[in-house]
Every structure is written in structure tokens, then in C-alpha cells.
Amino acid sequence: GDSVTQMEGPVTLSEEAFLTINCTYTATGYPSLFWYVQYPGEGLQLLLKATKADDKGSNKGFEATYRKETTSFHLEKGSVQVSDSAVYFCALSDRQAGTALIFGKGTTLSVSS
Amino acid sequence: EPEVTQTPSHQVTQMGQEVILRCVPISNHLYFYWYRQILGQKVEFLVSFYNNEISEKSEIFDDQFSVERPDGSNFTLKIRSTKLEDSAMYFCASSADRDQPQHFGDGTRLSIL
Numbered sequence: 429g430d431s432v433t434q435m436e437g438p439v440t441l442s443e444e445a446f447l448t449i450n451c452t453y454t455a456t457g458y459p460s461l462f463w464y465v466q467y468p469g470e471g472l473q474l475l476l477k478a479t480k481a482d483d484k485g486s487n488k489g490f491e492a493t494y495r496k497e498t499t500s501f502h503l504e505k506g507s508v509q510v511s512d513s514a515v516y517f518c519a520l521s522d523r524q525a526g527t528a529l530i531f532g533k534g535t536t537l538s539v540s541s
Numbered sequence: 542e543p544e545v546t547q548t549p550s551h552q553v554t555q556m557g558q559e560v561i562l563r564c565v566p567i568s569n570h571l572y573f574y575w576y577r578q579i580l581g582q583k584v585e586f587l588v589s590f591y592n593n594e595i596s597e598k599s600e601i602f603d604d605q606f607s608v609e610r611p612d613g614s615n616f617t618l619k620i621r622s623t624k625l626e627d628s629a630m631y632f633c634a635s636s637a638d639r640d641q642p643q644h645f646g647d648g649t650r651l652s653i654l
Contacts (some may be wrong), residue, residue: 464645469646534584
């Protein structure tokens with residue numbers, strides 16, 4: 429079945445460092461891909477999305493490109509801030525399989541000043 | 542910005558009791574979902590609901606679970622005869638259409654004693 433694999437955390441960075449969180453997926457169809465973020469004590473918030481190959485999603489300085497050839501959707505940010513500290517979830521939705529989101533395990537990011 | 546609201550934020554229940562988790566989806570959304578996250582594990586899909594009926598459910602969503610939209614605004618998840626392993630964070634989500642992003646509430650932490 430469809431699945432999402434994320435790099436294990438936690439990821440600890442200093443402010444202004446470059447961030448990459450790896451995400452790869454397995455899907456039988458043509459999924460849409462998402463990054464959700466969960467700040468402490470809050471719910472899941474959609475950070476960005478991409479619906480087809482080579483699409484780039486971007487929001488709040490974060491970017492991710494849908495790479496069909498490598499089945500990847502890595503999250504990047506050029507300069508992280510302390511306020512970016514959160515748990516980041518990669519997810520997919522495979523229209524052929526239904527509406528359910530399939531999530532990765534989540535990666536905890538901790539940014540220090 | 543409209544948001545999904547969930548109540549209560551924390552529910553403590555004795556094993557074997559019934560519990561009802563409540564959600565108010567975004568008002569013009571048509572698709573409703575429940576997910577759960579057991580501590581330290583992935584966010585898992587439970588069920589989706591459209592047009593007053595279940596449109597999709599996972600293997601987790603067995604006869605112990607039921608969902609209902611009792612009025613024009615609420616969407617509930619009922620868990621009968623709760624077990625220790627039902628302890629988890631339960632997230633409600635809604636989307637305007639099946640291809641639109643899902644918006645999540647802050648979750649209800651369910652603790653079964």
C-alpha cells in the first residue's frame with residue numbers, strides 16, 4: 429500500500445542554518461504531496477502542497493519540490509528561525525485510493541538562538 | 542481565518558466506558574475526517590464522511606467506532622467500550638472538496654484508565 433518515510437529526528441539547528449527534512453513516498457497512483465506542521469500544543473497546519481510532478485510548493489520560506497523520478501518531496505528552508513521549532517509531517521493523498529491522508533512519522537525540529 | 546474546533550481538549554475515561562469526541566468543521570466544508578495519533582507513532586486515518594454517510598474507513602475503524610453529524614455544525618466520533626489502547630490524540634479535519642487540502646483541529650487527547 430501507499431506509504432511515506434521521513435528522516436528520523438530530532439533535528440537540532442542554530443538560527444539561520446539551512447534546513448532539509450527528507451521525505452520519500454510509495455504510491456500506486458499519482459498522489460498529491462503535503463507538508464504539515466504542528467507547533468507545540470496546537471493541531472496540524474498545512475504548510476505547503478504539490479499536486480503533480482515537478483510542482484514546487486512554498487510558504488513562509490519553506491519549499492518542497494515533487495520529484496517523481498526519486499519519489500521524494502524534501503522540505504527545505506534557507507534560514508531557520510527559533511519560531512520554526514515544531515514537528516513536521518510529510519503526507520500524501522492518492523486520489524485513486526481515496527481521500528485519506530497518509531502521514532510519515534514526523535520530524536521534530538528544534539532551533540536555538 | 543475559519544478553523545476546525547474540537548472539544549474537549551483532554552478527555553479522561555475509565556476503560557469500558559463510552560466516549561464521544563466532538564468537532565465543529567469549517568462551515569462551508571463538505572468532507573469530514575477523523576485521524577488518531579498514538580503517542581510516538583504516526584498519524585493514522587480512521588474515517589471520512591460525506592453527504593451524511595461514511596465514504597471511506599480504515600481497518601482501525603471497526604464496530605467499536607461510529608461517526609455522526611447530528612446537526613448542521615457538529616461532527617462526532619463515538620468510541621464504545623473503550624480499551625487502554627484507544628488512548629491517543631484524536632484529530633478532526635475537514636475539506637471543501639475531496640481534492641482540497643484538509644484543515645485540522647487542535648485535537649482531543651483521550652486517556653483511558
